[in-house]
Amino acid sequence: MTTPSKSTAPTDEAGSDLTFYTTAELAREAGVTRRTVMHYAEIGLLPPDQVTASGRVLYAPYSLRLLRDLIDLRALGMTLEESRDMVTLRRATHAPDGTYRRDWVREDVPLSDEQLQRLQTRLHVLNSAYERQKDNLARFDRWLTKRFVATRDS
Structure with a gap:
């Protein structure tokens, strides 16, 4: 580091x-x-x-x-715009040292309700996709690990 x-x-x-x-x-x-x-x-x-x-x-x-x-x-x-909104949200709800601010209020977030709704929808889509795929991802990871460890050891 x-x-x-x-x-x-x-x-x-x-x-x-x-x-x-x-x-x-x-x-x-x-x-x-x-x-x-x-x-x-x-x-x-x-x-x-x-x-x-x-x-x-x-x-x-x-x-x-x-x-x-x-x-x-x-x-x-x-997208870059969605990423910008996420960073804006994080900066509004976290202190400069990265700790979560428990005292933040809605007015601290300089995003419209519409922007927040779009962001929430996108996050739900990503989370749902991850939940549907996590077993497959773990299985593929185990398979690849076995394959490449076996190939390397041969």
Whole structure:
């Protein structure tokens, strides 16, 4: 695991150093290219948490979780717009350190009821598909594991 940069990281109110990832570190940790991180930042999916006076872009550790979520959502077939809504929802209901905010209210979520309804429908479709396929997926995984372990041992 990459240790996030501290060299140019700002400090919090107490004066202690905050740990941030550079674009390259964040990309490496998530297993994507720098260009992917930059693209997500450009389109507003993953805005930087800090920009230094010299223009260096920095991301808090929570951004790594958001980036991994984006990668997973895209792998599940969600559109960029659906992914954006999911990230917006997560940012509204979670603190910057990634912990769930129990005190959030509907007004904290800058998505319309229509957007939330579409998102919920999409999530139900994905969850239903997973539930229908999880036994098959497990069976295929066991079969592939046996096949490739047997082939490798031969």
